[in-house]
Amino acid sequence: MTNRFAPGPVSESLYHRALKVMPGGTTRMTVDRIPTPLYMSKGEGAYAYDVDGRRFLDLVGDYTVLLHGHNFAPVVDAVRDQISVGSCYANPTELEVELAELLCERIPAIEKVRFVTTGTEAVMFAIKAARAFTGRTRVLKFEGCYHGGYDWAEASENNAPENWGEGRPTVRAYAAGTPEYVLDDIVVGKLNDAELLRDIFAEQGDQVACILLDPMPSRAGLFGVSPEFVEAIHVMREKYSCVLICDEVLSLRVAYHGSSSFFGLSPDLITVGKTIGGGLPIGAIGGSSELMSVFSSENGSPEVPQGGTFSANPISLCAGIAAVRHATPEAYANLSRLNQRLQAGLSEAFKRTGARFSVTGLGSLFRIHPKDIAPKDYRSFHQSPEERNRMRELSNFLFGSGIWISPLTSACLSTPMGNHEISQIVEAVSEFCQLEAK
Ligand SMILES: Cc1ncc(COP(=O)(O)O)c(C=O)c1O
Numbered sequence: 001m002t003n004r005f006a007p008g009p010v011s012e013s014l015y016h017r018a019l020k021v022m023p024g025g026t027t028r029m030t031v032d033r034i035p036t037p038l039y040m041s042k043g044e045g046a047y048a049y050d051v052d053g054r055r056f057l058d059l060v061g062d063y064t065v066l067l068h069g070h071n072f073a074p075v076v077d078a079v080r081d082q083i084s085v086g087s088c089y090a091n092p093t094e095l096e097v098e099l100a101e102l103l104c105e106r107i108p109a110i111e112k113v114r115f116v117t118t119g120t121e122a123v124m125f126a127i128k129a130a131r132a133f134t135g136r137t138r139v140l141k142f143e144g145c146y147h148g149g150y151d152w153a154e155a156s157e158n159n160a161p162e163n164w165g166e167g168r169p170t171v172r173a174y175a176a177g178t179p180e181y182v183l184d185d186i187v188v189g190k191l192n193d194a195e196l197l198r199d200i201f202a203e204q205g206d207q208v209a210c211i212l213l214d215p216m217p218s219r220a221g222l223f224g225v226s227p228e229f230v231e232a233i234h235v236m237r238e239k240y241s242c243v244l245i246c247d248e249v250l251s252l253r254v255a256y257h258g259s260s261s262f263f264g265l266s267p268d269l270i271t272v273g274k275t276i277g278g279g280l281p282i283g284a285i286g287g288s289s290e291l292m293s294v295f296s297s298e299n300g301s302p303e304v305p306q307g308g309t310f311s312a313n314p315i316s317l318c319a320g321i322a323a324v325r326h327a328t329p330e331a332y333a334n335l336s337r338l339n340q341r342l343q344a345g346l347s348e349a350f351k352r353t354g355a356r357f358s359v360t361g362l363g364s365l366f367r368i369h370p371k372d373i374a375p376k377d378y379r380s381f382h383q384s385p386e387e388r389n390r391m392r393e394l395s396n397f398l399f400g401s402g403i404w405i406s407p408l409t410s411a412c413l414s415t416p417m418g419n420h421e422i423s424q425i426v427e428a429v430s431e432f433c434q435l436e437a438k
Pocket residue numbers: 063117118119120121123146147148149214218247248249250251273274282283
C-alpha cells in the first residue's frame with residue numbers, strides 16, 4: 001500500500017538542525033519519526049497544524065492530555081490572567097487549594113492531595129509514601145504496564161515473547177544501567193490473572209509495600225481490570241496490609257470520578273496528571289488522610305520529604321482548574337457516546353471488509369488493535385513485527401487523510417469533536433480496510 005506519510009520540507013529541515021544538537025533529534029522517545037518527526041505550529045480545537053501548514057484531526061492530544069482539545073478558551077484566559085500577575089512563587093497560592101478541593105470532591109479515594117510537575121514524579125512519590133507507611137520496599141507491578149520513568153515503576157514494561165519467562169513474568173530493567181538491587185525489589189504479576197496474584201502474595205506478601213496498578217492501562221492494551229481481579233487485589237491488600245496505588249495519570253479520563261472508581265477499586269493512593277493540568281505540566285498524588293500524612297511537616301520533618309521547584313506552579317494550576325471545571329458529567333457522557341458510535345462504526349467496518357482489526361476503549365479513549373479478537377490481557381495484546389507494521393500502515397494512511405493517530409498507543413477524543421469527526425475517522429479507516437482487502 002502507498003505510504004501516505006510524508007513530512008513536509010520545513011519539518012525535514014528542522015529535524016536536520018535538531019540532530020546536530022539533540023541526541024536522536026528530539027526530547028521524547030515517544031515522538032513518531034518516519035523517519036522525520038512532524039513539527040507542529042499551532043492547535044485549534046480538535047485540530048493541529050504542522051509547520052508545513054497541514055491540518056490534522058488530532059487523536060493524539062499530547063498523549064491524552066488535551067481533554068478539551070487545543071486552545072481551549074477558558075484555559076487560555078486563565079493562563080493569560082495569571083501570567084500577567086506572576087508565573088511562579090516559592091509560596092503557595094489560593095489556586096492550589098482550589099484544585100485540591102476539586103480533586104477531593106471528584107475522586108472518591110482522595111482526601112488529601114500533593115501536587116508535582118509530572119506523572120512520573122507522582123508515581124515515584126506514591127511509591128515512596130507506600131514504603132514509608134509500610135516499612136517495606138518491594139513493588140508489585142504488572143507486565144507491560146507503563147507508569148513513567150522511575151526505576152521501580154518502569155521495569156518489565158516492555159516484556160516480550162522472547163523473554164516472557166517460565167510461569168512468572170520476568171523482572172527486567174527497562175533502561176540500561178539499572179542497578180540489580182532495583183530489580184531485586186520488584187515482583188511482576190499479570191493483569192487480570194488473580195491466581196498468579198494470590199501465588200505471589202502467598203510467597204512474598206509480607207515484603208510487598210505496594211501494588212502499582214493502572215485500572216485501564218493504555219500501553220498494555222487498553223482493557224479494563226476484571227471484577228474477579230479487583231476482588232483478588234482487595235483481598236490481598238487487606239490480608240497482607242500493603243498499599244494499593246492506582247495510577248490514573250492517563251486513565252483518569254475514563255470517567256468523571258476516575259478509572260479506579262469506575263472499576264470498583266478502592267485504592268489507598270491515586271496518581272493523576274495529564275488532563276488535570278489543562279495542557280500544562282502537572283502531576284498529583286492523592287489518597288487517604290492517614291497515608292498522605294507521610295508528606296506532612298506539621299509535626300516536624302515529614303517522613304517523605306516532597307517538593308519541587310515547579311510543584312503547584314500557578315500557571316499549571318489555573319489551567320488545570322479551568323479544564324477540570326469544564327470536564328462536567330455531561331462532557332464525559334457526550335465523549336462516551338461519541339466513542340461508542342466510533343467503536344461501533346469501526347467494528348462494523350472491520351467485519352464488512354474482513355479486516356483483521358479490533359478496537360477497545362472506554363470514556364474518551366480508544367485503541368485499534370491489528371488483531372481479529374480484542375485483547376483481554378497483555379500477552380494477547382502484544383504485537384508481532386508484522387502486526388506492528390500493519391498499525392504503522394494504518395496510521396500512515398490516516399495521516400494522508402488528515403487524521404493524526406499514533407500507531408504505538410491509545411487514541412483519544414476531545415470535547416470539541418462531534419459526529420462529523422467520528423464519521424471522518426470511520427470513513428478513513430474503512431477505506432484503508434477496503435484497500436487492504438484487495
Ligand atoms: C499511566 C501513566 N503513568 C505515568 C505516566 C508518566 O507521566 P508523565 O509523562 O507526566 O511523567 C504516564 C504517561 O504517559 C502514564 O500513562
